[in-house]
Amino acid sequence: MQILNRYQITIFILIAYFFALLCRMEWVIWASSYSDFIWNNQLMISTNDGYAYAEGARDMIAGFHQPNDLSYYGAPLSTLTFLLAKILPFSLETIILYLSIFLSSLIVIPMILIGREFGYAKAFFVASLLGSIANSYYNRTMAGYYDTDMLVIVLPLFTIWGLIRLHFKGDLISFLIIAFSMLVYNWWYPSSYTLCVGMSIFYAIYTLIFERKNLRNYQAILFMILAISAAWYMLRLALILGLFGLIYFRSNLLNFRVMSLLFVVVLSLFVIFGGLNPIWFQAKFYLFRSLGDSSSVEFYFYNVNQTIMESGRIDLGLFTQRISGHWIIFIAGVIGYILLCRKFKIFLVAIPMVGLGFLALKGGLRFTIYAVPIIAMGFGFLLFYMLERLKVKRLNLIAGIISVLALIPSLIHIYYYKPSSVLFNTEVSVLDRLGKVADREDYTLAWWDYGYVIRYYSDTKTLIDGGKHLGRENYAVSYALTMPPSSSANMARLEVEYTQMGYEKDYGGKNLEQILKDYNYSDLTKFLSDIKSDKFNLPQKSRDIYYFLPDRMLGIFPIVSKFSRLDLLNGKEWADPFFVVATNFTQIKDGIALNNGIIISNDATYIDLNGQKFRVNSYIETKYDENMKLSKSIHNIDNLADIYLIYMVDYGRFILLDKEMFNSTFIQLYVLENYEKTPFEPVILDPTAKVYKLKR
Template identity: 45%
Template sequence: MNNLTQSTKVTLLYIAIAFLFSVAIRMIWFYQFFGYEPFMFNSQLMINTNDGYFWAEGARDILSGISQENDLSPITTAASQLTALFAYILPFSFESIILFMPVFLSSLVVVPIILIAKSLDNLEMGLIAALLASIAWSYYNRTMIGYYDTDMLNIVLPMFLLWSIIWAIRTNENRYLLITALDILVYRWWYPQSYSLEFSFFGLILFYTLVWDRKNFYNYKLLALMMLAMVNLDGFIRFPLVLAVFYIFKDKRFDKYTYSILVASVVVFFASGGFTPIWNQLKGYVFKDAVTAADEGLKLHFFSVMQTIREAGHIPFETFANRISGHVITFILSLGGFIYLSYRHKIMLFGLPMIGLGFLAYFGGLRFTIYAVPVLAFGAAFLITEIARYMPTKRLKFLAITAFTLAVLYPNIAHVQEYKVPTVFNVNEIKVLDKLKNIADREDYVIAWWDYGYPIRYYSDVKTLADGGKHSGSVNFPVSFTLTSPQNISAKMARLDVEYTEKTFRFKEENKERIEDENITIFSNIEQMTKEYGFDDANDFLLSLQTDIELPSKTRDIYFYLPYRMLDIYPTVKAFSNINLMNAKMKSSPLFYMSRVFKEEQSGINLGQGIFLDLQNSTITFSDQKMPIKRFVQTSYDKNMKFKKDVNILNITADINVIYMSSYNTFLVLDEKTYNSLYIQLMVLEEYDKTLFEEVILTPHAKVYKLKI
């Protein structure tokens, strides 16, 4: 009993040390930027992930008790509900809670890591693994202070699941049957996309049982309860179902029904569509295409957003290794150490699903590396403790553990110190949105690129057409078309897209049962517009916007949020509407070149990348090709922040325009089509059609216009 008590004390001590270490390292970013005014709002640092504003919006609406129809506020999601609970019971500002939640929740990962190590009678290994895993590159990047997202528990919960599985298999105790099922229920509540990992754990346990432990009824009970917790039904159904079956399994008289219950649970899993979300995730991140096409109707083709998201792209091996272990050498040692650890303790092979999902990052995007971090951390930690075991004295053993632990931690700590990510928006951009909140109605729409959707909804409390969760190619096409087309065409598309979005909401609400019973397809807004305006070709419909077509009745106001920062992604924004919807062929890319690093020379200005501007002769050279300039425009802000522009027509027949945004130290080289786009005209030049738009908020950081039609 005394030994057990001592072991428990050491376990708790190690958990406390690792937890405090994780929290302390995450505070580095806070001390680097606290007080830096561009990152501060309402006397607190702002968060540094776009998606965080989605959950924050839901928590805000839960606390206020107000959420208008079809605003897409996530009031039913776990992250928003937990945040609202913390905000309700804790004496801190809402901004402070969403800033610090990732620090404390993500640091809980040290608990299951050390508990797993305890089951292997190697607490020192657990401490080292917890220290490393808690601050490893990818885990830190996605759980740092301000990274307010579901990732703050997305590794903690599966690690608890791994812990309960290991203890269940090792002990065959009934309580771990229930704990494992409850782990899955909580994990699914927190992160509905947890299907794939849960299913992988189930498959590995099934394989282990059939190969090595076929006669153990306990394993089949574990599998049955896991599957019941995983079925694609509401949690309020799964929870009592799990409790009822657990109660049955506690009584050995019912062991003869174990196989039947397991088979029934598998049938319910597939019948409820349990495998569909898994396949959808694989298609989204692994089998992704640049262009997606609808299966019915006009079969329109849209540019796929997955091709533009960095976390879904391929990564080099060095980046892959660094993100998992902090250094290539550490990664190799961790991998070798895990193999050796699994040889010595085969129970650790149950960590393979997390390693497998982490390794998927090498093919399907860097975001997945986070899953391999804690399990491979055991590998490095095990090697360190094994080396220390051969030290002749306790002193040398302590020194060896300390030295090698510091060696594997150092690259990760160095990364944390250098990882100075900015907040999502700067305070001047937020002030624009905060001001807009008092101008726009909650039912009004703000049109902007999807990257800015969540912050706009949170700070301005309005609706948006696209955001971080609603940005498929069909959704992005009309937004892209609006932002990059001439003003008269953009204005029509904006009104059409908003009214058709609301029309679709109403149709879904009024025909909910019919849609489900008859499996009715809801077509994209563009397809609905094309058909209802009497066209069979979407391209012909888009051409009709140049004419005086009749628009839907106005039901709400529409605003355009045009930040300066969108210049950085203008070509990406344009790509989504630069496609032939009928045959998927990409159109020729318009000319858009931006330079913030240029050099004045005797004969002109070198803009970089082989582009040379000769103002004396009114020409611009691309590599060896010299071309005339149509316009040279210089914009600026005076000391009173009043906007000024000077437009010089140099060659009316030319197609290339040069804009020097002197206050931003930025040159733009644009063809005529890009020059006339809504974004360039309204944001860069403040040249707007007063019959279509009216200015609302104009600042150097972001500009807001209101649509009149």
């Protein structure tokens, strides 16, 4: 046991906090040497979703936003950022870059305070150092990672601290710590509902098994249920304060009958205001991975969750590294947590966080951060527990040495983990120029990865983004990018106009169904055939549509195509297109060998794929002249062949693709700039990103 006074605890907290903060500054130091990452004299953030909150903050600073522009105006993180921008003498760009550093490092406070309650402050100080920079937590809270993750672990740890403090002290202040941390958590991160329910259930189970006669526990459960109910925040706050006042001033009235009545009332509010609906949604998205997007009754769309790396399954080795930096530290942490729960059964309330962390093995690596602090606390406890049991001399020195060794894997990870900004300044420059020619009511069509950043820098509307990208929403954009220009133009105009009309008439997001209904189509195949025609009768134009085509989209173009390469009537996927992008290649005797085993013949008339030779339809070479104007050298080889070969000289890149992909709007407009005789006109032709305006 390590009994420390408040002064010592404060010193531990400050040391751990500044350690976490300084480690996060390493990326800033590294990134500052790259001009590509700088815009408006400040480093740009490294997370796509961050631009959603940045847009909301920007609009709050301006005092307005456009109707139905999907702005995160008033969102918790946007609101906090807006307030800081008003108070602090820093630009919005500076605040969104550094905010995660200061808020995420707060994780050390509840961790050390929990250790103090257990009497193992030194052990949990070590845990706070490890947990604050463990791989997954660092990745999602580093400088430039402007997202709600900066507090998504901090707040539930305060709840756990409140429950543990209540166990040991039984004071009324613990009720407020529990209730307010859960209330703020629910406000800050609505998806926290599942974890909060889990902690409430486990605390109730713990109470019934181990402390069924402790009245304080049942009162705490009432506070927890009130905090997580879906009632209005002010109503929840009033009920929490009301319950606290009742306990503080009239605790003598809280007999079994009154407590039973309170539980009935509070549980009734819980059910009336939403119940378990949010839990079911989360489980459906991350655990039940169906191909079809069941939000549509008539059609089966491709599930976006199948293409998100964060929600993809991970192997055990990566899982342990993400949580603890190294598998040995992870195993020690798990053992330590088990020992902690044996010694202090109240720590069982942390099981939901551990469970969510282990869910990463099925639901994706994004969940690993939930287990990070708990396993770290287990490691710190095991370290001191074993040293004390072994009666090691110079315990603090030995513990310090082992702690440094345990931190090394995470520190190495920090040194080598160097994500870039979401876009480079040349790409941002294109969006900035677009914002000067487009109206705020105009739409910019692009893949959902770029939705938020488009809205932030060009201030135009988008069809899809990081929050609006279900299969039914992605279908039209995928179609527009992967089909020929005429079909693309028709689909884009339909989708934009019906999206706008849907805000007023509430189509439930089922634009395609409404289009078929309005155009009297009973056969989807017939509609998809007719839409290819230049004579297709389009709705009246209400705004302009721009296409944002970045060079970086080449890498995900096959994924983009998946969302429109399926039979919507049964969800059956079509065969993947032939699409290969290669930047690593070498000259050999037989031709040019790409890094994936494909060989291009010396005369570029055929390719060798796994021992089979395929004729090339056309070989095209693109190159920019001194005026940055694209020139093309086209060599027609075999009109009956299905394979096209493009060499982008300035990029040192080969593209091998089939006829369908070659005719796609993205390839024709971005790679080849074949916009003549199409419904598009160029607006910005930059090598890093190109913008076209739809003329229809």
